[in-house]
Amino acid sequence: MDTTLLDLAIIVSGSIGYFISIALVTTSFYKSRANKYLAISLFLLTSLTFLGSYEIGNFVLQFLDNIMLEFLVAGTLFTYFLIQIQHKYLIKKRYRLFYFPFIGSVILEFCVSFFDIVLNIYNPDFDAITYDIKDHVSFLYNVLLIFWGRYLIKKSNTISIEKKRWLLRLNLFMICIIICWFLSNIELYVYDSEYVTNFLWILLSFLTWWVLYYGIFKLQIIAQKDELHKYLVSKKTVNTSVKKKISKATVSKIITELYVVMEEEELYKNPLLSRLDLANRLGTSEGYLSQIINQEINKSVIQFVNEYRIEAAKNLLQDPVFNKYSIEAIGMEAGFKSKSVFYKTFNSNSGMSPGAFRKLHKMS
Structure with a gap:
Protein backbone atom coordinates (compact mmCIF):
# COMPACT_ATOMS: atom_id res chain seq x y z
CA MET A 1 0.00 0.00 0.00
CA LEU A 232 -48.05 22.42 11.03
CA VAL A 233 -49.73 20.28 13.68
CA SER A 234 -49.65 23.12 16.23
CA LYS A 235 -50.93 25.71 13.72
CA LYS A 236 -54.20 24.21 12.65
CA THR A 237 -55.23 27.48 11.04
CA VAL A 238 -52.35 27.36 8.55
CA ASN A 239 -53.84 26.29 5.25
CA THR A 240 -51.36 23.79 3.87
CA SER A 241 -53.74 20.88 3.36
CA VAL A 242 -54.86 19.88 -0.10
CA LYS A 243 -58.53 19.97 -1.06
CA LYS A 244 -59.81 18.58 -4.34
CA LYS A 245 -63.26 18.86 -5.80
CA ILE A 246 -64.94 15.59 -6.57
CA SER A 247 -66.15 15.45 -10.16
CA LYS A 248 -69.88 15.12 -10.70
CA ALA A 249 -69.10 12.17 -12.94
CA THR A 250 -67.60 10.38 -9.94
CA VAL A 251 -70.25 8.11 -8.50
CA SER A 252 -68.18 5.42 -6.82
CA LYS A 253 -68.38 5.26 -3.04
CA ILE A 254 -64.76 4.05 -2.96
CA ILE A 255 -63.55 7.19 -4.73
CA THR A 256 -65.57 9.44 -2.43
CA GLU A 257 -64.06 7.73 0.62
CA LEU A 258 -60.61 7.91 -0.99
CA TYR A 259 -60.80 11.71 -1.22
CA VAL A 260 -61.98 11.89 2.39
CA VAL A 261 -59.13 9.80 3.85
CA MET A 262 -56.52 11.57 1.74
CA GLU A 263 -57.68 15.06 2.73
CA GLU A 264 -58.71 14.50 6.35
CA GLU A 265 -56.10 11.93 7.37
CA GLU A 266 -53.42 13.11 4.90
CA LEU A 267 -52.34 9.55 4.14
CA TYR A 268 -50.19 10.80 1.26
CA LYS A 269 -47.69 12.19 3.81
CA ASN A 270 -46.65 8.66 4.67
CA PRO A 271 -43.60 8.00 2.42
CA LEU A 272 -44.11 4.24 2.81
CA LEU A 273 -47.77 4.36 1.75
CA SER A 274 -48.46 1.51 -0.67
CA ARG A 275 -51.37 0.56 -2.86
CA LEU A 276 -52.11 -2.30 -0.46
CA ASP A 277 -52.20 0.10 2.52
CA LEU A 278 -54.64 2.34 0.69
CA ALA A 279 -56.82 -0.59 -0.37
CA ASN A 280 -56.91 -2.00 3.17
CA ARG A 281 -57.85 1.41 4.57
CA LEU A 282 -60.80 1.58 2.15
CA GLY A 283 -61.81 -2.05 2.68
CA THR A 284 -61.24 -3.15 -0.90
CA SER A 285 -58.67 -5.01 -2.99
CA GLU A 286 -55.60 -3.57 -4.71
CA GLY A 287 -56.84 -4.57 -8.13
CA TYR A 288 -60.27 -3.01 -7.73
CA LEU A 289 -58.79 0.20 -6.28
CA SER A 290 -56.45 0.57 -9.27
CA GLN A 291 -59.27 -0.19 -11.67
CA ILE A 292 -61.76 2.28 -10.17
CA ILE A 293 -59.15 5.11 -9.94
CA ASN A 294 -58.17 4.53 -13.54
CA GLN A 295 -61.79 4.46 -14.74
CA GLU A 296 -63.11 7.46 -12.84
CA ILE A 297 -60.03 9.69 -12.46
CA ASN A 298 -57.96 8.41 -15.38
CA LYS A 299 -54.83 8.09 -13.23
CA SER A 300 -52.78 5.38 -11.59
CA VAL A 301 -52.71 5.08 -7.79
CA ILE A 302 -49.19 6.52 -7.55
CA GLN A 303 -50.11 9.45 -9.83
CA PHE A 304 -53.15 10.16 -7.68
CA VAL A 305 -51.15 10.09 -4.43
CA ASN A 306 -48.24 12.11 -5.86
CA GLU A 307 -50.60 14.87 -6.97
CA TYR A 308 -51.54 15.40 -3.35
CA ARG A 309 -47.88 15.39 -2.36
CA ILE A 310 -46.96 17.93 -5.04
CA GLU A 311 -49.80 20.26 -4.05
CA ALA A 312 -48.79 20.01 -0.39
CA ALA A 313 -45.16 20.81 -1.31
CA LYS A 314 -46.26 23.78 -3.45
CA ASN A 315 -48.32 25.19 -0.57
CA LEU A 316 -45.24 25.08 1.66
CA LEU A 317 -42.77 26.35 -0.95
CA GLN A 318 -44.79 29.43 -1.80
CA ASP A 319 -45.50 30.37 1.82
CA PRO A 320 -42.78 32.74 3.17
CA VAL A 321 -43.32 31.31 6.68
CA PHE A 322 -41.49 28.16 5.54
CA ASN A 323 -38.59 29.83 3.70
CA LYS A 324 -36.15 28.84 6.46
CA TYR A 325 -36.74 25.15 5.79
CA SER A 326 -34.76 23.31 3.12
CA ILE A 327 -36.46 22.04 -0.03
CA GLU A 328 -35.51 18.47 0.93
CA ALA A 329 -37.23 18.82 4.32
CA ILE A 330 -40.38 20.15 2.62
CA GLY A 331 -40.36 17.23 0.19
CA MET A 332 -40.11 14.78 3.08
CA GLU A 333 -42.97 16.50 4.93
CA ALA A 334 -45.10 16.26 1.77
CA GLY A 335 -44.58 12.50 1.70
CA PHE A 336 -41.65 11.86 -0.67
CA LYS A 337 -39.13 9.36 0.63
CA SER A 338 -36.11 10.70 -1.27
CA LYS A 339 -34.82 13.91 -2.78
CA SER A 340 -34.45 12.41 -6.27
CA VAL A 341 -38.05 11.17 -6.42
CA PHE A 342 -39.34 14.52 -5.15
CA TYR A 343 -37.39 16.55 -7.72
CA LYS A 344 -38.28 14.22 -10.59
CA THR A 345 -42.01 14.13 -9.74
CA PHE A 346 -42.20 17.86 -9.08
CA ASN A 347 -40.44 18.73 -12.33
CA SER A 348 -42.69 16.37 -14.29
CA ASN A 349 -45.82 17.84 -12.72
CA SER A 350 -44.86 21.52 -12.75
CA GLY A 351 -42.32 21.86 -15.53
CA MET A 352 -39.75 23.28 -13.12
CA SER A 353 -37.69 22.27 -10.11
CA PRO A 354 -38.88 22.90 -6.53
CA GLY A 355 -36.10 25.47 -6.15
CA ALA A 356 -37.20 27.37 -9.25
CA PHE A 357 -40.82 27.24 -8.05
CA ARG A 358 -39.85 28.72 -4.66
CA LYS A 359 -37.71 31.41 -6.29
CA LEU A 360 -40.52 32.32 -8.70
CA HIS A 361 -42.97 32.91 -5.85
CA LYS A 362 -40.41 34.86 -3.84
CA MET A 363 -40.10 37.29 -6.72
CA SER A 364 -43.85 37.60 -7.32
Whole structure:
Protein backbone atom coordinates (compact mmCIF):
# COMPACT_ATOMS: atom_id res chain seq x y z
CA MET A 1 0.00 0.00 0.00
CA ASP A 2 1.34 3.43 -0.95
CA THR A 3 2.17 5.05 2.40
CA THR A 4 2.15 8.53 0.83
CA LEU A 5 -1.46 8.17 -0.31
CA LEU A 6 -2.41 6.65 3.04
CA ASP A 7 -0.79 9.52 4.94
CA LEU A 8 -2.49 12.07 2.68
CA ALA A 9 -5.90 10.43 3.17
CA ILE A 10 -5.42 10.37 6.96
CA ILE A 11 -4.30 14.01 7.11
CA VAL A 12 -7.13 15.31 4.89
CA SER A 13 -9.84 13.25 6.60
CA GLY A 14 -8.42 14.03 10.03
CA SER A 15 -8.50 17.75 9.32
CA ILE A 16 -12.12 17.46 8.21
CA GLY A 17 -12.89 15.38 11.30
CA TYR A 18 -11.54 18.10 13.59
CA PHE A 19 -13.37 20.79 11.62
CA ILE A 20 -16.70 18.93 11.86
CA SER A 21 -16.19 18.34 15.58
CA ILE A 22 -15.64 22.04 16.21
CA ALA A 23 -18.53 23.06 13.93
CA LEU A 24 -20.96 20.78 15.75
CA VAL A 25 -20.38 22.52 19.08
CA THR A 26 -19.95 26.10 17.85
CA THR A 27 -22.51 26.52 15.05
CA SER A 28 -26.00 27.38 16.28
CA PHE A 29 -27.57 25.50 13.34
CA TYR A 30 -26.10 22.18 14.53
CA LYS A 31 -25.57 22.82 18.23
CA SER A 32 -27.46 20.37 20.45
CA ARG A 33 -26.78 18.12 23.42
CA ALA A 34 -26.66 15.02 21.22
CA ASN A 35 -24.32 16.61 18.67
CA LYS A 36 -21.96 17.63 21.48
CA TYR A 37 -21.31 13.96 22.26
CA LEU A 38 -21.12 13.08 18.56
CA ALA A 39 -18.52 15.84 18.16
CA ILE A 40 -16.46 14.51 21.07
CA SER A 41 -16.64 10.96 19.68
CA LEU A 42 -15.53 12.13 16.23
CA PHE A 43 -12.73 14.24 17.72
CA LEU A 44 -11.46 11.28 19.73
CA LEU A 45 -11.65 8.86 16.79
CA THR A 46 -9.73 11.33 14.62
CA SER A 47 -7.11 11.70 17.36
CA LEU A 48 -6.82 7.92 17.71
CA THR A 49 -6.27 7.66 13.95
CA PHE A 50 -3.35 10.10 14.16
CA LEU A 51 -1.92 8.48 17.32
CA GLY A 52 -2.15 4.99 15.84
CA SER A 53 -0.89 5.67 12.34
CA TYR A 54 2.24 7.67 13.23
CA GLU A 55 5.25 6.95 15.42
CA ILE A 56 4.83 8.61 18.83
CA GLY A 57 7.90 10.28 20.29
CA ASN A 58 6.42 13.12 22.29
CA PHE A 59 5.74 12.44 25.99
CA VAL A 60 2.30 14.12 25.93
CA LEU A 61 1.18 12.14 22.87
CA GLN A 62 2.57 8.96 24.41
CA PHE A 63 0.57 9.67 27.56
CA LEU A 64 -2.61 10.22 25.52
CA ASP A 65 -2.03 6.93 23.78
CA ASN A 66 -1.45 5.08 27.06
CA ILE A 67 -4.59 6.34 28.84
CA MET A 68 -6.71 4.54 26.22
CA LEU A 69 -8.97 7.15 24.67
CA GLU A 70 -10.90 4.15 23.35
CA PHE A 71 -12.63 3.96 26.75
CA LEU A 72 -13.81 7.55 26.32
CA VAL A 73 -15.02 6.92 22.75
CA ALA A 74 -17.19 4.07 23.98
CA GLY A 75 -18.73 6.27 26.69
CA THR A 76 -19.40 9.35 24.55
CA LEU A 77 -20.84 7.40 21.63
CA PHE A 78 -23.09 5.39 23.95
CA THR A 79 -24.26 8.65 25.55
CA TYR A 80 -25.03 10.00 22.06
CA PHE A 81 -27.25 6.98 21.41
CA LEU A 82 -29.00 7.43 24.76
CA ILE A 83 -29.76 11.09 24.07
CA GLN A 84 -31.11 10.37 20.60
CA ILE A 85 -33.50 7.68 21.86
CA GLN A 86 -34.32 9.68 25.03
CA HIS A 87 -33.47 6.77 27.32
CA LYS A 88 -34.30 6.72 31.03
CA TYR A 89 -30.60 6.47 31.93
CA LEU A 90 -30.31 10.17 31.05
CA ILE A 91 -32.88 11.17 33.68
CA LYS A 92 -31.23 9.11 36.37
CA LYS A 93 -27.76 10.18 35.14
CA ARG A 94 -26.58 6.58 35.15
CA TYR A 95 -24.72 7.24 31.89
CA ARG A 96 -21.94 8.83 33.97
CA LEU A 97 -20.98 5.37 35.19
CA PHE A 98 -19.84 4.50 31.68
CA TYR A 99 -16.90 6.92 32.03
CA PHE A 100 -15.43 5.16 35.07
CA PRO A 101 -13.19 2.78 33.03
CA PHE A 102 -11.59 5.79 31.32
CA ILE A 103 -11.08 7.56 34.66
CA GLY A 104 -9.51 4.38 36.05
CA SER A 105 -7.18 4.16 33.05
CA VAL A 106 -6.07 7.80 33.52
CA ILE A 107 -5.38 7.25 37.23
CA LEU A 108 -3.37 4.11 36.47
CA GLU A 109 -1.28 5.91 33.85
CA PHE A 110 -0.62 8.79 36.24
CA CYS A 111 0.67 6.27 38.79
CA VAL A 112 2.93 4.63 36.20
CA SER A 113 4.24 8.05 35.11
CA PHE A 114 4.84 9.03 38.75
CA PHE A 115 6.98 5.95 39.38
CA ASP A 116 8.84 6.51 36.11
CA ILE A 117 9.52 10.27 36.25
CA VAL A 118 9.45 11.21 39.96
CA LEU A 119 10.77 8.05 41.60
CA ASN A 120 12.82 7.02 38.56
CA ILE A 121 11.50 3.49 38.83
CA TYR A 122 10.71 2.10 35.42
CA ASN A 123 9.89 -1.49 34.53
CA PRO A 124 9.34 -1.91 30.75
CA ASP A 125 7.83 -5.36 31.19
CA PHE A 126 5.27 -4.07 33.68
CA ASP A 127 4.52 -1.11 31.42
CA ALA A 128 3.99 -3.38 28.41
CA ILE A 129 1.75 -5.78 30.36
CA THR A 130 -0.31 -2.89 31.73
CA TYR A 131 -0.74 -1.45 28.22
CA ASP A 132 -1.84 -4.81 26.78
CA ILE A 133 -4.37 -5.35 29.55
CA LYS A 134 -5.88 -1.90 29.06
CA ASP A 135 -5.92 -2.42 25.29
CA HIS A 136 -7.82 -5.72 25.57
CA VAL A 137 -10.23 -4.42 28.21
CA SER A 138 -10.96 -1.29 26.14
CA PHE A 139 -11.73 -3.51 23.13
CA LEU A 140 -14.18 -5.62 25.14
CA TYR A 141 -15.70 -2.47 26.63
CA ASN A 142 -16.34 -1.01 23.17
CA VAL A 143 -17.91 -4.28 22.03
CA LEU A 144 -20.20 -4.27 25.06
CA LEU A 145 -21.42 -0.70 24.66
CA ILE A 146 -21.79 -0.83 20.87
CA PHE A 147 -23.97 -3.94 20.93
CA TRP A 148 -25.87 -2.71 23.98
CA GLY A 149 -26.48 0.56 22.17
CA ARG A 150 -27.72 -1.32 19.11
CA TYR A 151 -30.15 -3.29 21.26
CA LEU A 152 -31.53 -0.10 22.86
CA ILE A 153 -31.91 1.63 19.48
CA LYS A 154 -33.84 -1.29 18.00
CA LYS A 155 -36.04 -1.49 21.07
CA SER A 156 -36.77 2.26 21.15
CA ASN A 157 -40.14 3.55 19.98
CA THR A 158 -39.51 7.23 20.81
CA ILE A 159 -37.76 8.24 17.58
CA SER A 160 -38.69 8.51 13.92
CA ILE A 161 -37.90 5.77 11.40
CA GLU A 162 -35.35 8.02 9.66
CA LYS A 163 -33.46 8.79 12.87
CA LYS A 164 -33.48 5.13 13.93
CA ARG A 165 -32.10 4.17 10.51
CA TRP A 166 -29.24 6.68 10.92
CA LEU A 167 -28.39 5.49 14.43
CA LEU A 168 -28.36 1.84 13.35
CA ARG A 169 -26.12 2.69 10.38
CA LEU A 170 -23.68 4.57 12.59
CA ASN A 171 -23.73 1.69 15.04
CA LEU A 172 -23.05 -0.80 12.23
CA PHE A 173 -20.17 1.34 11.00
CA MET A 174 -18.65 1.21 14.48
CA ILE A 175 -19.10 -2.57 14.55
CA CYS A 176 -17.11 -2.77 11.31
CA ILE A 177 -14.37 -0.65 12.89
CA ILE A 178 -14.30 -2.94 15.94
CA ILE A 179 -14.00 -6.00 13.69
CA CYS A 180 -11.05 -4.40 11.89
CA TRP A 181 -9.54 -3.50 15.25
CA PHE A 182 -9.80 -7.15 16.33
CA LEU A 183 -8.35 -8.50 13.05
CA SER A 184 -5.50 -5.98 13.10
CA ASN A 185 -4.43 -7.21 16.55
CA ILE A 186 -4.49 -10.82 15.37
CA GLU A 187 -2.50 -9.91 12.26
CA LEU A 188 0.08 -8.02 14.31
CA TYR A 189 0.66 -10.84 16.82
CA VAL A 190 0.49 -13.75 14.37
CA TYR A 191 1.96 -12.39 11.12
CA ASP A 192 3.74 -9.24 12.36
CA SER A 193 2.23 -7.21 9.50
CA GLU A 194 -0.10 -4.22 9.37
CA TYR A 195 -2.26 -4.53 6.24
CA VAL A 196 -5.50 -4.74 8.22
CA THR A 197 -4.26 -1.98 10.49
CA ASN A 198 -3.78 0.31 7.49
CA PHE A 199 -7.29 -0.57 6.34
CA LEU A 200 -8.52 0.36 9.83
CA TRP A 201 -6.96 3.83 9.50
CA ILE A 202 -8.63 4.23 6.10
CA LEU A 203 -11.97 3.15 7.56
CA LEU A 204 -11.63 5.61 10.43
CA SER A 205 -10.72 8.36 7.96
CA PHE A 206 -13.74 7.55 5.81
CA LEU A 207 -15.93 7.80 8.91
CA THR A 208 -15.50 11.59 9.00
CA TRP A 209 -16.81 11.97 5.44
CA TRP A 210 -19.67 9.59 6.11
CA VAL A 211 -20.70 11.37 9.31
CA LEU A 212 -20.48 14.72 7.50
CA TYR A 213 -23.06 13.63 4.91
CA TYR A 214 -25.36 11.22 6.73
CA GLY A 215 -24.95 12.27 10.33
CA ILE A 216 -24.99 16.02 9.87
CA PHE A 217 -26.46 17.03 6.51
CA LYS A 218 -29.07 14.27 6.14
CA LEU A 219 -29.99 14.15 9.82
CA GLN A 220 -30.39 17.93 9.88
CA ILE A 221 -32.92 17.64 7.03
CA ILE A 222 -34.82 15.06 9.10
CA ALA A 223 -34.71 17.40 12.10
CA GLN A 224 -36.08 20.22 9.93
CA LYS A 225 -38.82 17.92 8.67
CA ASP A 226 -39.80 17.00 12.23
CA GLU A 227 -39.81 20.67 13.27
CA LEU A 228 -41.88 21.57 10.22
CA HIS A 229 -44.37 18.80 10.97
CA LYS A 230 -44.73 19.89 14.60
CA TYR A 231 -45.32 23.47 13.46
CA LEU A 232 -48.05 22.42 11.03
CA VAL A 233 -49.73 20.28 13.68
CA SER A 234 -49.65 23.12 16.23
CA LYS A 235 -50.93 25.71 13.72
CA LYS A 236 -54.20 24.21 12.65
CA THR A 237 -55.23 27.48 11.04
CA VAL A 238 -52.35 27.36 8.55
CA ASN A 239 -53.84 26.29 5.25
CA THR A 240 -51.36 23.79 3.87
CA SER A 241 -53.74 20.88 3.36
CA VAL A 242 -54.86 19.88 -0.10
CA LYS A 243 -58.53 19.97 -1.06
CA LYS A 244 -59.81 18.58 -4.34
CA LYS A 245 -63.26 18.86 -5.80
CA ILE A 246 -64.94 15.59 -6.57
CA SER A 247 -66.15 15.45 -10.16
CA LYS A 248 -69.88 15.12 -10.70
CA ALA A 249 -69.10 12.17 -12.94
CA THR A 250 -67.60 10.38 -9.94
CA VAL A 251 -70.25 8.11 -8.50
CA SER A 252 -68.18 5.42 -6.82
CA LYS A 253 -68.38 5.26 -3.04
CA ILE A 254 -64.76 4.05 -2.96
CA ILE A 255 -63.55 7.19 -4.73
CA THR A 256 -65.57 9.44 -2.43
CA GLU A 257 -64.06 7.73 0.62
CA LEU A 258 -60.61 7.91 -0.99
CA TYR A 259 -60.80 11.71 -1.22
CA VAL A 260 -61.98 11.89 2.39
CA VAL A 261 -59.13 9.80 3.85
CA MET A 262 -56.52 11.57 1.74
CA GLU A 263 -57.68 15.06 2.73
CA GLU A 264 -58.71 14.50 6.35
CA GLU A 265 -56.10 11.93 7.37
CA GLU A 266 -53.42 13.11 4.90
CA LEU A 267 -52.34 9.55 4.14
CA TYR A 268 -50.19 10.80 1.26
CA LYS A 269 -47.69 12.19 3.81
CA ASN A 270 -46.65 8.66 4.67
CA PRO A 271 -43.60 8.00 2.42
CA LEU A 272 -44.11 4.24 2.81
CA LEU A 273 -47.77 4.36 1.75
CA SER A 274 -48.46 1.51 -0.67
CA ARG A 275 -51.37 0.56 -2.86
CA LEU A 276 -52.11 -2.30 -0.46
CA ASP A 277 -52.20 0.10 2.52
CA LEU A 278 -54.64 2.34 0.69
CA ALA A 279 -56.82 -0.59 -0.37
CA ASN A 280 -56.91 -2.00 3.17
CA ARG A 281 -57.85 1.41 4.57
CA LEU A 282 -60.80 1.58 2.15
CA GLY A 283 -61.81 -2.05 2.68
CA THR A 284 -61.24 -3.15 -0.90
CA SER A 285 -58.67 -5.01 -2.99
CA GLU A 286 -55.60 -3.57 -4.71
CA GLY A 287 -56.84 -4.57 -8.13
CA TYR A 288 -60.27 -3.01 -7.73
CA LEU A 289 -58.79 0.20 -6.28
CA SER A 290 -56.45 0.57 -9.27
CA GLN A 291 -59.27 -0.19 -11.67
CA ILE A 292 -61.76 2.28 -10.17
CA ILE A 293 -59.15 5.11 -9.94
CA ASN A 294 -58.17 4.53 -13.54
CA GLN A 295 -61.79 4.46 -14.74
CA GLU A 296 -63.11 7.46 -12.84
CA ILE A 297 -60.03 9.69 -12.46
CA ASN A 298 -57.96 8.41 -15.38
CA LYS A 299 -54.83 8.09 -13.23
CA SER A 300 -52.78 5.38 -11.59
CA VAL A 301 -52.71 5.08 -7.79
CA ILE A 302 -49.19 6.52 -7.55
CA GLN A 303 -50.11 9.45 -9.83
CA PHE A 304 -53.15 10.16 -7.68
CA VAL A 305 -51.15 10.09 -4.43
CA ASN A 306 -48.24 12.11 -5.86
CA GLU A 307 -50.60 14.87 -6.97
CA TYR A 308 -51.54 15.40 -3.35
CA ARG A 309 -47.88 15.39 -2.36
CA ILE A 310 -46.96 17.93 -5.04
CA GLU A 311 -49.80 20.26 -4.05
CA ALA A 312 -48.79 20.01 -0.39
CA ALA A 313 -45.16 20.81 -1.31
CA LYS A 314 -46.26 23.78 -3.45
CA ASN A 315 -48.32 25.19 -0.57
CA LEU A 316 -45.24 25.08 1.66
CA LEU A 317 -42.77 26.35 -0.95
CA GLN A 318 -44.79 29.43 -1.80
CA ASP A 319 -45.50 30.37 1.82
CA PRO A 320 -42.78 32.74 3.17
CA VAL A 321 -43.32 31.31 6.68
CA PHE A 322 -41.49 28.16 5.54
CA ASN A 323 -38.59 29.83 3.70
CA LYS A 324 -36.15 28.84 6.46
CA TYR A 325 -36.74 25.15 5.79
CA SER A 326 -34.76 23.31 3.12
CA ILE A 327 -36.46 22.04 -0.03
CA GLU A 328 -35.51 18.47 0.93
CA ALA A 329 -37.23 18.82 4.32
CA ILE A 330 -40.38 20.15 2.62
CA GLY A 331 -40.36 17.23 0.19
CA MET A 332 -40.11 14.78 3.08
CA GLU A 333 -42.97 16.50 4.93
CA ALA A 334 -45.10 16.26 1.77
CA GLY A 335 -44.58 12.50 1.70
CA PHE A 336 -41.65 11.86 -0.67
CA LYS A 337 -39.13 9.36 0.63
CA SER A 338 -36.11 10.70 -1.27
CA LYS A 339 -34.82 13.91 -2.78
CA SER A 340 -34.45 12.41 -6.27
CA VAL A 341 -38.05 11.17 -6.42
CA PHE A 342 -39.34 14.52 -5.15
CA TYR A 343 -37.39 16.55 -7.72
CA LYS A 344 -38.28 14.22 -10.59
CA THR A 345 -42.01 14.13 -9.74
CA PHE A 346 -42.20 17.86 -9.08
CA ASN A 347 -40.44 18.73 -12.33
CA SER A 348 -42.69 16.37 -14.29
CA ASN A 349 -45.82 17.84 -12.72
CA SER A 350 -44.86 21.52 -12.75
CA GLY A 351 -42.32 21.86 -15.53
CA MET A 352 -39.75 23.28 -13.12
CA SER A 353 -37.69 22.27 -10.11
CA PRO A 354 -38.88 22.90 -6.53
CA GLY A 355 -36.10 25.47 -6.15
CA ALA A 356 -37.20 27.37 -9.25
CA PHE A 357 -40.82 27.24 -8.05
CA ARG A 358 -39.85 28.72 -4.66
CA LYS A 359 -37.71 31.41 -6.29
CA LEU A 360 -40.52 32.32 -8.70
CA HIS A 361 -42.97 32.91 -5.85
CA LYS A 362 -40.41 34.86 -3.84
CA MET A 363 -40.10 37.29 -6.72
CA SER A 364 -43.85 37.60 -7.32
